[in-house]
Amino acid sequence: MFSKLKLITGNANRPLAEEVARFAGIPLGDIDLFKFSNDESFVKINDNVRGADVFVIQPTCYPVNDSLMDLLIIIDALKRASAQRINCVIPYYGYARSDKKDQPRVPITAKLVADLITTAGADRVITVDLHADQIQGFFTIPVDHLFSTPIFTRYFKSNLENEDIVVVSPDSGGAARARTLAKRLNCSLAIGDKRRSGNNDQTELLNIIGDVAGKTAILFDDIIDTGGSLIKVAKALETQGASKIYAACVHGVLSGSACKNIENSPIEKLFITNTIPLTGDKKLSTKIVQLSIAEMLAIAIKKIHIEESISILFR
Numbered sequence: 595m596f597s598k599l600k601l602i603t604g605n606a607n608r609p610l611a612e613e614v615a616r617f618a619g620i621p622l623g624d625i626d627l628f629k630f631s632n633d634e635s636f637v638k639i640n641d642n643v644r645g646a647d648v649f650v651i652q653p654t655c656y657p658v659n660d661s662l663m664d665l666l667i668i669i670d671a672l673k674r675a676s677a678q679r680i681n682c683v684i685p686y687y688g689y690a691r692s693d694k695k696d697q698p699r700v701p702i703t704a705k706l707v708a709d710l711i712t713t714a715g716a717d718r719v720i721t722v723d724l725h726a727d728q729i730q731g732f733f734t735i736p737v738d739h740l741f742s743t744p745i746f747t748r749y750f751k752s753n754l755e756n757e758d759i760v761v762v763s764p765d766s767g768g769a770a771r772a773r774t775l776a777k778r779l780n781c782s783l784a785i786g787d788k789r790r791s792g793n794n795d796q797t798e799l800l801n802i803i804g805d806v807a808g809k810t811a812i813l814f815d816d817i818i819d820t821g822g823s824l825i826k827v828a829k830a831l832e833t834q835g836a837s838k839i840y841a842a843c844v845h846g847v848l849s850g851s852a853c854k855n856i857e858n859s860p861i862e863k864l865f866i867t868n869t870i871p872l873t874g875d876k877k878l879s880t881k882i883v884q885l886s887i888a889e890m891l892a893i894a895i896k897k898i899h900i901e902e903s904i905s906i907l908f909r
């Protein structure tokens with residue numbers, strides 16, 4: 595059993611960390627995190643963490659390399675300050691899409707990041723909707739892999755009650771994820787038959803497999819980055835007669851002109867979670883609706899602290 599539970603956050607997603615702290619009823623620990631004028635990062639933990647069970651909330655989102663480096667130095671500082679257990683809560687795992695050697699002479703950065711986090715001194719990782727399940731196996735420490743599907747399910751069940759819904763996976767790779775949501779919503783499933791011809795938005799959609807005509811389509815994906823993949827599928831859904839098109843993505847990376855592209859697309863609403871904060875102009879988007887994972891994380895943290903099962907979160 596661990597005695598003291600401590601919550602700490604880096605700078606990557608302070609609003610989420612504050613919400614988790616409120617749900618958990620635990621204040622956020624006092625840390626100073628800043629950069630020297632030479633761009634090197636520095637952290638100082640002002641609370642005593644000796645013998646504590648510390649949970650560090652830090653998604654490795656934009657600015658990805660700073661967020662990752664900050665996480666690593668926080669872990670190092672905690673280890674040197676004699677924390678008993680260091681749990682990294684990484685709701686969005688950056689570099690997750692670099693998960694296999696699918697071209698000659700390319701890195702598997704998701705594995706390298708797992709090694710860095712482990713070597714720094716983490717004892718456990720808690721994460722949400724990994725891009726690829728195998729990333730869990732890149733770690734030699736326990737990884738609690740949580741899913742946001744119950745959160746999306748609850749929202750759609752109470753807000754789209756009387757609609758004829760079809761959940762659409764933008765590609766065959768995401769079919770299992772979309773099938774889980776379709777099963778929970780008790781509705782049909784369609785799949786975009788996408789052929790990727792390059793990186794980022796250089797993709798080509800050929801067909802939609804499944805019946806979407808006259809239905810409310812919910813495009814379901816783990817990540818929306820430039821929006822390129824989803825918008826192409828949304829256009830195909832429009833052509834095939836879907837009556838309304840929504841998109842639901844766990845991680846709103848929303849890089850470049852993603853928000854503008856979504857505004858000008860047939861997607862009526864984009865539902866994302868708050869694994870990544872909405873910053874700057876993105877907050878102004880009238881199409882984006884953010885659902886919170888804070889309560890789920892707070893429950894996970896409290897259960898892990900008292901070494902209770904977290905299976906209830908998957909139901």
Ligand code: R5P
Nearest residue numbers: 794817818819820821822823
């Ligand atoms: C790809 O395998 C992912 O699941 C997402 O579909 C993709 O990363 C989204 O990127 P973008 O929004 O730039 O098309």
